Amino acid sequence: DSGVTQTPKHLITATGQRVTLRCSPRSGDLSVYWYQQSLDQGLQFLIQYYNGEERAKGNILERFSAQQFPDLHSELNLSSLELGDSALYFCASSADTSRQETQYFGPGTRLLVL
Amino acid sequence: QKEVEQDPGPLSVPEGAIVSLNCTYSNSAFQYFMWYRQYSRKGPELLMYTYSSGNKEDGRFTAQVDKSSKYISLFIRDSQPSDSATYLCAMIPGAGETYKYIFGTGTRLKVLA
Numbered sequence: 001d002s003g004v005t006q007t008p009k010h011l012i013t014a015t016g017q018r019v020t021l022r023c024s025p026r027s028g029d030l031s032v033y034w035y036q037q038s039l040d041q042g043l044q045f046l047i048q049y050y051n052g053e054e055r056a057k058g059n060i061l062e063r064f065s066a067q068q069f070p071d072l073h074s075e076l077n078l079s080s081l082e083l084g085d086s087a088l089y090f091c092a093s094s095a096d097t098s099r100q101e102t103q104y105f106g107p108g109t110r111l112l113v114l
Numbered sequence: 115q116k117e118v119e120q121d122p123g124p125l126s127v128p129e130g131a132i133v134s135l136n137c138t139y140s141n142s143a144f145q146y147f148m149w150y151r152q153y154s155r156k157g158p159e160l161l162m163y164t165y166s167s168g169n170k171e172d173g174r175f176t177a178q179v180d181k182s183s184k185y186i187s188l189f190i191r192d193s194q195p196s197d198s199a200t201y202l203c204a205m206i207p208g209a210g211e212t213y214k215y216i217f218g219t220g221t222r223l224k225v226l227a
Contacts, residue, residue, distance in 0.1 A: 002159065033215075042219035043158070043202065056214075090157055102148075103215060105157035 003027065004106035006091050012112045018079040021109045025072055025093030031055070032074040033094070033103060034066055038087040049074055081113045117141050120203055120218030129227050133190040137203035137218045140184065144205040144216075147179050149188045152200045152220065161201075162188065193225045 003026035013019055025032050034046040036059075045058035049068035060066075063081075068074040078085060088110050092103040120137045127133055135149075146165055150158035162177040164170045164186075170177045176189040186205075190197055200220040207214055 002157065004157070043217040045215060045217075092157075102160055102163060105150075105159065107157045108155075110155075 002104040002106065004091060004093050004104050006089075006106035006109050008109060009107065010110045010112075012114065013081060014114055015081055015083060017081050017113075018077065019081065019111065021076040021078070021089050021091075021111075023074045023076070023091030023093075023106060025074070025091075026104055029093035029095050029104070030072065031094045032068055032072070033092040034060075034074070034076050035090040035092065036087045037090060037108075043090070046076070078111070083113050086111055086113045115140060117216050118203065118205065118218045121221055122219055124222040124224055126224045126226060127193055129193060129195060129225055131193050131225070133188075133193050133197070133223060133225075135188040135190075135201050135203075135221050135223070137186050137205075138184055139186075139205060139216075141207070141216075142181070142184065143207040146206045147177070147186050148204040149175075149177055150202040150204060150217075152202060154199075158202055190223075193223075195225045195227045198224045 005024045007022045011019055030051045033048045036044045046060040047066050048056040052068050063079050066076045088108045090105050090108045092105045094103045118139045149162040151161050152158040164177050164179050167179045167181045174191045178187040200222050202220045203218040204215050
């Protein structure tokens with residue numbers, strides 16, 4: 001158990017809908033990262049938050065947004081969903097100090113868009 | 115060309131075999147190298163973490179980094195069926211740049227009993 005929790009585990013929805021994925025980082029970790037994993041693309045970095053502020057953006061679509069709350073949990077919002085958004089979405093956290101770059105991954109949310 | 119290349123496999127080996135998993139990369143700025151193991155329908159978990167060139171051993175696992183060749187390897191000795199998983203390499207340029215994790219696409223390993 002990595003200490004990172006994600007809800008829900010599974011999500012089935014229809015095209016055009018909006019969903020919210022939730023992540024709670026490990027105790028003490030200030031950084032949260034979101035990744036998308038699909039069969040053909042591997043793990044793709046979406047966005048990072050550090051202590052409530054956006055720190056870095058990767059290949060995140062404009063239809064997607066995220067935020068990190070004062071209690072450090074994070075939410076990833078996916079809107080106007082398309083079939084191609086079906087994937088595993090992982091959250092990871094790290095202490096993000098100069099000596100601790102290790103990211104710890106949650107169990108993921110499996111999203112299926114029909 | 116992808117920054118990190120990894121043979122997707124699948125790689126099937128008999129129990130007890132020595133397994134070699136590899137990644138090549140193109141960015142010479144990478145300094146930190148990691149191997150993650152991902153079981154089916156689970157999140158990746160960190161196996162090995164190395165800095166710069168050299169070897170690091172942890173039980174049955176050995177990570178090797180050759181920066182001059184831009185090549186990293188993970189060796190698994192005495193492989194077990196429980197090692198069957200997808201192995202992802204990952205790398206970042208330097209301390210404090212954790213958002214720059216670049217992952218390989220993963221190699222699927224199957225250890226046959």
